[in-house]
Amino acid sequence: MGNDGAQAVSGLKPARFIYILCRMKYGDRVTLPITEMDRKGRGRGLVNGRPVGAYFCAPGETIEGTFYARKQGVKMLRLEAVTTASPHRTAAPCPYAGRCGGCLWQQFDYPFQLEMKRELINRSLSDAGIAEKVDGVVACPTQTYYRNRMDYCVSPKGELGLKEPGRWNAYLDLETCYLLSPAAVQAMNAFRAYMKETGLEPWNADTETGYVRYLVIREGKNTGKRMITVVTAEGALPDPYGLVNALAPYATTIYHGVNPAVTDLSIAEKMELLQGDACLEEQVGRRTYRIHPNSFFQTNTTMAAELLKTVGEFLAPKPPKKLLDLYCGVGFFSLGLADTAEKTIGVELDEKAILMARDNAALNGITNAEFHAAAAESLIWENERPDTVIVDPPRAGLHPKVTKSLLAHLPERIAYVSCNHESFARDFRLLKTAYRITQMRALDLFPHSPHVELVTLLERTA
Ligand SMILES: C[S@@+](CC[C@H](N)C(=O)[O-])C[C@H]1O[C@@H](n2cnc3c(N)ncnc32)[C@H](O)[C@@H]1O
Incomplete structure (x- = not known):
């Protein structure tokens, strides 16, 4: 051999x-x-x-x-x-473990998963020439039913669930799933039965024909709310009352969302409220957040509280005067930390999220926060002059213009919240001409997956 x-x-x-x-x-x-x-x-x-x-x-x-x-x-x-076999192989709770792309690591014990994440982060850092390392990853206290959002897809055969990893057309017809909640599983099974009974046609991505595409379920883990969106191709629902009847036992809000594009996205261009409150409500720490159905919210509520606490702890030694929250979503960080700053300014591309952020400020009695719908890269920094910046970009990391602006305007501190340590490492390679890492903490918001959140405090060197 x-x-x-x-x-x-x-x-x-x-x-x-x-x-x-x-x-x-x-x-x-x-x-x-x-x-x-x-x-x-x-x-x-x-x-x-x-x-x-x-x-x-x-x-x-x-x-x-x-x-x-x-x-x-x-x-x-x-x-x-x-x-x-690895000594870390273990009995997975889910019968689909080892096939389903929702949980790639469920067949390995949790301490081993955390160790794998630590190694992956440290590899990204060292590949980028960054000497700092994380010692460990803060564990999620529960490894089942930890998510507050799942986008279950409908196959051309009417199966409902998730896909095999790396295979866009290999569907698993899930009768159970340990990611969201037992009630969400009941909702998924009720919707599958409804599709079968009514002959609602599934979407077929190959032929670009058909109708039903996704069942998106979002939960307020601390409020008991559940928002269900049935995402279809263009066209009115044939039987909206029947659909509401089928889903009502499991939902506080029901939407019909339309995605007319051929792209395989669960996000809907048009939203029609069929029943209930227009927004989902969730509580993290002392704040209540209202969330538009298409807007981002941290998907693990328990660990979102830890994330907020981490950023708060990192910034605590020097309370911000002007805190700029770039990629602010519905105001998660800036509202959560508003008490600790003289003023907070949130910037976010999603206009609906910004409307929510303003509502959320009012809902929580916060008067020192303002929000702007704009691309982070288009911000005119001369108007803002923050001493402290939080950045929480999507997986791609910072837009090059944002990195350039940070280096041109040199706020004293940057709290970088990253869901992709590779893009963080790439961005920090540029930022390190003027910043050093003074705090770093990894948190597991995504058990059974390779994903991990990395929070870093960067302080200006001169
Ligand atoms: C990882 S999420 C963080 C959201 C928020 N900080 C939170 O914790 O809920 C990234 C956010 O960036 C927004 N986004 C994407 N591209 C953007 C851009 N170019 N400028 C500003 N915001 C953007 C997304 O809509 C999303 O809300």
């Missing part, structure tokens, strides 16, 4: 094995020792010096799998057997 880690699967003749080493073909079955976890949460090893990966396995394991796809330079195996 070669020293690159590849092994012929029993039964293959030597000549065929050599051929696999030279050039793996679709359908070839390969044995692969997994040496590392990649940033997408896939186990990875080398065959002939080239990266080969598979979902649902971890470093220290040896697997057998069939080569089925190439993704960004990685040859992907479909896991068929684990011949050497």
Whole structure:
């Protein structure tokens, strides 16, 4: 056997094995020792010096799998057997674990998941030449039913659930799911039954025909509210009363959302309120937030409180005079920390979120917060002059113009909240000409997935 880690699967003749080493073909079955976890949460090893990966396995394991796809330079195996199992393999609560893209790591014990996340963060930092490291990841106290939002998709056959990882057209018809809540599972099963009974046509992404696309369920974990949006293609609902009847036992708000585009998105362009309150309400710490159905909110309520506490603790030694909250959503950080600053200014692209943020300020009796609907990169800094900035960008990280503005205007401190340590590392490589990291904390908002939140306090060096 070669020293690159590849092994012929029993039964293959030597000549065929050599051929696999030279050039793996679709359908070839390969044995692969997994040496590392990649940033997408896939186990990875080398065959002939080239990266080969598979979902649902971890470093220290040896697997057998069939080569089925190439993704960004990685040859992907479909896991068929684990011949050497990690001591961290454990019984997963969900029967779909090991197949469903919703939870890539449910079959590994939680301390091991946290250790994998710590390693992934530290690898990103060291790859970017950043010396600082995180010592650990703050655990989420519950690893089931921790999410407050799920976007369940409808398959062309009327299945309802999630997809296999990395396969846009491989659906799992989920009868249970441990991510949101038992009541959300009941809602999902009731909606599936309703689709079958009424013959509501599912959307077919291949032919771009059909109607029902997504069932989006959002919950206020601390308010007991539940908002359900049925996202369809263009066209009126054939039986809105029947739909409301089917979902009403599980929802405080029901929407019909229309996504007329061919793109596979659960976000709806038009929203029609069928029943209940127009917004979802959630409480984090001392604040109540009203959330528009299309607007972002941190998806783990319990850990969102920890996130807010972390940013608050990092900024506490020097209360901000003017706190600029870039990418502010419905005002999560600026309203949560308004008491600690003389003035807060939130900037966010989503106009609906900004309307909500203003309402949320009023709802919470906050008078020192203002909000602007604008792209963060279009902000005129001369008008604002903040001493403290919170940035919480989407996964892509800061727009280059935002980084440039930060370096031109040099606020004293930046609290960088990142859901993607790779983009944080890229951005900090530029910011480090004027800033140093003085605090860093990783928090697990996403158990059973490779995702992790990283909060960093950057202080101006001169
Ligand atoms: C990770 S979320 C953070 C939201 C908020 N800080 C919170 O904790 O709820 C990122 C936010 O950035 C917004 N966004 C995306 N691109 C933007 C841009 N170019 N300028 C301003 N906001 C943007 C999104 O709409 C989203 O609300």
